[in-house]
Amino acid sequence: MNTKYLDLLAQKYNSEEKVVTEIINLKAILNLPKGTEHFVSDLHGEYRAFQHVLRNGSGKVKEKITDLFQDELSEQEINEFATLVYYPEEKIKLIKNAFDNETQLEHWYIQMIERMLKLISYASSKYTRSKLRKALPSQFVYVIEELLYKTADPANKESYYSKIVQQIISLGQADKLMIGLSYTTQKLVVDHLHVVGDIYDRGPEPDRIMETLINYHSVDIQWGNHDVLWIGAYAGSKVCLANIIRICARYANLEIIEDVYGINLRPLLNLAEKYYEDNPSFRPKVQADERPSKHEELQITKIHQAIAMIQFKLESPIIKRRPYFNMSERLLLENIDYDREEITINGETYPLDNPCFATINPDQPDQLLEEEQQVIDKLLFSVQHSEKLSRHMNFLMKKGSLYLKYNGNLLIHGCIPLDEEGHMEKMTIENKTYGGRDLLDIFEYYLRDAFANPDKTDDLAMDMAWYLWTGEYSSLFGKRKMTTFERYFIKDKNTHKEKKNPYYFLRENEETCREILKEFDLLPDQGHIINGHTPVKEIEGENPIKASGKMIVIDGGFSKAYQSTTGIAGYTLLFNSYGMQLVAHKQFHSKEDVLANGTDVLSVKRLVDKELERKKVLETNIGEELLQEIYILNQLMEYRYMK
Numbered sequence: 001m002n003t004k005y006l007d008l009l010a011q012k013y014n015s016e017e018k019v020v021t022e023i024i025n026l027k028a029i030l031n032l033p034k035g036t037e038h039f040v041s042d043l044h045g046e047y048r049a050f051q052h053v054l055r056n057g058s059g060k061v062k063e064k065i066t067d068l069f070q071d072e073l074s075e076q077e078i079n080e081f082a083t084l085v086y087y088p089e090e091k092i093k094l095i096k097n098a099f100d101n102e103t104q105l106e107h108w109y110i111q112m113i114e115r116m117l118k119l120i121s122y123a124s125s126k127y128t129r130s131k132l133r134k135a136l137p138s139q140f141v142y143v144i145e146e147l148l149y150k151t152a153d154p155a156n157k158e159s160y161y162s163k164i165v166q167q168i169i170s171l172g173q174a175d176k177l178m179i180g181l182s183y184t185t186q187k188l189v190v191d192h193l194h195v196v197g198d199i200y201d202r203g204p205e206p207d208r209i210m211e212t213l214i215n216y217h218s219v220d221i222q223w224g225n226h227d228v229l230w231i232g233a234y235a236g237s238k239v240c241l242a243n244i245i246r247i248c249a250r251y252a253n254l255e256i257i258e259d260v261y262g263i264n265l266r267p268l269l270n271l272a273e274k275y276y277e278d279n280p281s282f283r284p285k286v287q288a289d290e291r292p293s294k295h296e297e298l299q300i301t302k303i304h305q306a307i308a309m310i311q312f313k314l315e316s317p318i319i320k321r322r323p324y325f326n327m328s329e330r331l332l333l334e335n336i337d338y339d340r341e342e343i344t345i346n347g348e349t350y351p352l353d354n355p356c357f358a359t360i361n362p363d364q365p366d367q368l369l370e371e372e373q374q375v376i377d378k379l380l381f382s383v384q385h386s387e388k389l390s391r392h393m394n395f396l397m398k399k400g401s402l403y404l405k406y407n408g409n410l411l412i413h414g415c416i417p418l419d420e421e422g423h424m425e426k427m428t429i430e431n432k433t434y435g436g437r438d439l440l441d442i443f444e445y446y447l448r449d450a451f452a453n454p455d456k457t458d459d460l461a462m463d464m465a466w467y468l469w470t471g472e473y474s475s476l477f478g479k480r481k482m483t484t485f486e487r488y489f490i491k492d493k494n495t496h497k498e499k500k501n502p503y504y505f506l507r508e509n510e511e512t513c514r515e516i517l518k519e520f521d522l523l524p525d526q527g528h529i530i531n532g533h534t535p536v537k538e539i540e541g542e543n544p545i546k547a548s549g550k551m552i553v554i555d556g557g558f559s560k561a562y563q564s565t566t567g568i569a570g571y572t573l574l575f576n577s578y579g580m581q582l583v584a585h586k587q588f589h590s591k592e593d594v595l596a597n598g599t600d601v602l603s604v605k606r607l608v609d610k611e612l613e614r615k616k617v618l619e620t621n622i623g624e625e626l627l628q629e630i631y632i633l634n635q636l637m638e639y640r641y642m643k
């Protein structure tokens, strides 16, 4: 091994004892049970529901509380305590208001702090002390360790506990300590979070989800098609940009663009006011209790049309300059008879419903008006100069990838494009043909290239970002075509169909899943594919666990707009040292509801896989890294200290 490198390392481990201690520490970690992985997907801006799932660790927090206290606490007390751990700030406030005097409150503090310490001690039993220390609230590390590890005889211990706690109370620090302990518990219960795509679009608060992820202790992201649309927009793709604004208008979420990310929509509004009227096909999709005012709704409807038409026009030159995208069928603006208000698709002619083509020149339908060009240019400038968006998109790039191999499993939002026979579908890009893993790797290469070159707005990398959103061989889209135009303008629902890639029926088949795992150099006996993207319709009896457990689909619809079709409010998956459990969540109403009634969202757990022997860190990705570190430290030991 390079001695320069070892010399450098010796600066950190500058004594024999330090090297030995670290080797022993790492070897000890290898033999601990693996930490709990938590998988979520298709969050679609539903920050509050996501927060709840995160805070209760998909039921794990409650499970640990029940394990510990079922003999001494009633169900209601367990619920109350669980709520305190999920939402400590709010719950403390509520409880404090309910007490008549200081003594009662003090008594409550002592009892709760002791319970929390027990819970932390239990939840951290599979971690090293050093890992627990890192999870503790920094200002209380000393005090908490003192409370956790004092093991004098029980009688003395009790008075010792209450003395320290009374001190904390009299110094006015009890609330802060309890809040810190609650967050520590949440951290300990879930070791690592995977977000299997689609943070953005449809729901109102994707930005707050991003902030949560940025502050989360350990997370990775597999990009979803909607996330890639946002990345593409920020990277300079005008057609991706038109799409994100269109979707925000469609779901009455333009605040995200304007207020959250600070992008000025005034030029777009002016254009919209000039050329568009009310149009039932473009009114925003909102829940009955969230309707905007009439005036606002009209504005959104106009913006929605203006940006949709810009989007359709912008698609055309890309389709023309990239014949291998095989999308000429999507040049729909050219198939319109503007006088008769009809469109011909695949030889079939349909009347156009609620047309709004005031900005279209029938001789050159994809030509942007000067004003439209200016609007989209200004929007792009604004998007690329939004400090917050820049932070969020950089984080998505840093923690994200198109797929991830983690602890033997393959995590992917959409699909692996397959043909009817189950072979990897091939796509030719610039005269080179790719399929399976190679195809995904080249997609990711282009997306990173697009992101690294935000000044180029119509090069191949940028066009590929859009292809990932809507192309037939995109591993994120997984459908033959996106019928956005038809959905707005044609009544006949047959034209709205988006045929899915054969992957979506072949994935029911164990052999197909095994082949896919092999394609990614994973062991088919041990691995699973973890998939998001397509809502699992529990209502119709669809099973999210497919192919004898090799395939797990966790899109149960966090998105409110999709809950009536799925019948639940999302799936999450837990993978700890004992195996994998799928959790189906019932609809989440509000935090206030949980706080007031102690009612948790009921969830149903299903066993996916049970480990025959408890899985250790040694058998995980992190274990592999630790083994390498141990190897290097042994080299250092020989080179420096064993001569």
Ligand SMILES: O=P(O)(O)OC[C@H]1O[C@](O)(COP(=O)(O)O)[C@@H](O)[C@@H]1O
Binding pocket: 198, 225, 226, 479, 482, 483, 484, 498, 533, 534
């Ligand atoms: O329900 P909406 O908002 O009209 O969206 C429908 C569009 O969304 C898509 O399903 C893609 O979004 P998802 O990744 O959430 O499935 C398209 O295939 C489809 O055209």
Ligand SMILES: [Mn+2]
Binding pocket: 198, 224, 225, 226, 413, 532, 533, 534
């Ligand atoms: Mn998706």
